[in-house]
Amino acid sequence: MILKHLNLINFKNILEGSIELDQGVNCFSGLNGEGKTNILDSIRYLSMCKSYFNSADYQNINHDHEAFMIKGEVMKNEELDVLSCSVSRSSKKVFKRNKKDYQKLSDHIGLYPSVMISPTDEDLIKEGSEIRRKFINGIIAQYDKSYLNHMTQYKRALNQRNRLLKHFQTERIFDSASLEIYDFKLIELNSIIFQIREKFVEDFIPWFQKLHIEISGNKESVSIQYNSSCGENLELQFKDSEQKDRISARTNVGIHKDDLEFSIDGHTIKKFGSQGQQKTFLIALKLAQSFFIEQATGNKPFLLLDDIFDKLDSNRVTNLMKLVSEGNFGQIFITDTDKNRVSSLFKGLDV
Numbered sequence: 073m074i075l076k077h078l079n080l081i082n083f084k085n086i087l088e089g090s091i092e093l094d095q096g097v098n099c100f101s102g103l104n105g106e107g108k109t110n111i112l113d114s115i116r117y118l119s120m121c122k123s124y125f126n127s128a129d130y131q132n133i134n135h136d137h138e139a140f141m142i143k144g145e146v147m148k149n150e151e152l153d154v155l156s157c158s159v160s161r162s163s164k165k166v167f168k169r170n171k172k173d174y175q176k177l178s179d180h181i182g183l184y185p186s187v188m189i190s191p192t193d194e195d196l197i198k199e200g201s202e203i204r205r206k207f208i209n210g211i212i213a214q215y216d217k218s219y220l221n222h223m224t225q226y227k228r229a230l231n232q233r234n235r236l237l238k239h240f241q242t243e244r245i246f247d248s249a250s251l252e253i254y255d256f257k258l259i260e261l262n263s264i265i266f267q268i269r270e271k272f273v274e275d276f277i278p279w280f281q282k283l284h285i286e287i288s289g290n291k292e293s294v295s296i297q298y299n300s301s302c303g304e305n306l307e308l309q310f311k312d313s314e315q316k317d318r319i320s321a322r323t324n325v326g327i328h329k330d331d332l333e334f335s336i337d338g339h340t341i342k343k344f345g346s347q348g349q350q351k352t353f354l355i356a357l358k359l360a361q362s363f364f365i366e367q368a369t370g371n372k373p374f375l376l377l378d379d380i381f382d383k384l385d386s387n388r389v390t391n392l393m394k395l396v397s398e399g400n401f402g403q404i405f406i407t408d409t410d411k412n413r414v415s416s417l418f419k420g421l422d423v
């Protein structure tokens with residue numbers, strides 16, 4: 073899967089741009105604010121139908137214009153596919169593949185996968201558990217279509233149970249039997265989702281650790297632990313939590329409380345990892361994600377590496393560039409403020 077050509081009109085600060093791309097490594101260098109990250113984000117749009125950074129589409133339209141357009145030509149299975157996305161301030165987003173609209177944008181996800189590594193990923197280490205559950209969900213959803221379905225059913229049942237708890241609270245009543253109707257459904261879904269997540273983490277860890285060793289030069293040992301209470305005795309946990317649920321008017325047991333614990337040399341990385349160690353950890357997570365998506369979709373994702381060199385020491389930078397240029401990853405797009413650094417890094421590597 074090769075992005076051959078990219079055309080941008082009024083996308084953030086890029087008023088008009090047309091770029092021919094190489095099938096190997098593509099580097100974008102320039103000063104701060106010139107639009108390097110925006111180019112990577114436009115590729116992300118073509119892959120996922122949305123920005124990596126702004127959840128509202130209109131925020132990506134150039135401030136002084138009414139609409140943006142991104143067009144890309146992708147060589148895939150020996151055919152040239154034309155992908156285009158346009159967003160205007162006054163109408164809905166239009167996303168086309170070979171001039172045809174999608175009925176559901178979700179049908180596009182997975183066809184032209186991408187993995188972005190960006191400085192904003194540090195939220196995965198620094199923020200609360202929700203972002204780590206999203207990370208898990210985002211990967212599993214790429215290869216297990218039933219997973220999204222289970223998750224949707226779960227969220228619905230959880231909302232209904234929470235609404236009932238709130239109703240009890242406002243009306244100052246409580247009826248255990250009507251709550252149990254939801255417990256039954258939630259226990260079943262908790263158990264299914266737990267098993268899928270547990271299996272995913274088990275399969276993911278060896279990839280992650282192998283990649284981490286290659287980048288860090290085996291300097292530190294890292295681990296990921298899946299923390300969930302849903303592995304056993306769910307009925308009992310729901311019963312035990314009933315009083316707490318009643319007082320707090322929400323459900324305190326379930327996979328919506330799951331988390332991933334990231335450690336370095338046996339200690340939590342958020343507190344004890346240096347900035348460079350945290351960055352290495354995140355890069356290994358994302359590269360492992362790329363392998364997973366490839367297994368699931370049969371396509372090597374576009375690898376979008378934004379400010380990847382920041383905070384890494386020169387050994388790690390060299391290891392990383394060697395790793396990504398060995399051909400195990402898809403087409404690569406890198407941004408850097410220092411033009412000489414990228415070109416000297418790739419000198420000597422066979423790319």
Ligand SMILES: Nc1ncnc2c1ncn2[C@@H]1O[C@H](COP(=O)(O)OP(=O)(O)O)[C@@H](O)[C@H]1O
Nearest residue numbers: 084085104105106107108109110131133134135
């Ligand atoms: N909707 C928008 N309209 C115009 N400019 C924008 C918009 N969104 C972001 N920008 C501008 O894009 C620039 C940042 O581009 P970016 O790709 O992040 O730069 P860098 O080359 O440092 O990666 C900033 O100057 C920002 O003001």
Ligand SMILES: [Mg+2]
Nearest residue numbers: 108109379407
């Ligand atoms: Mg940038």
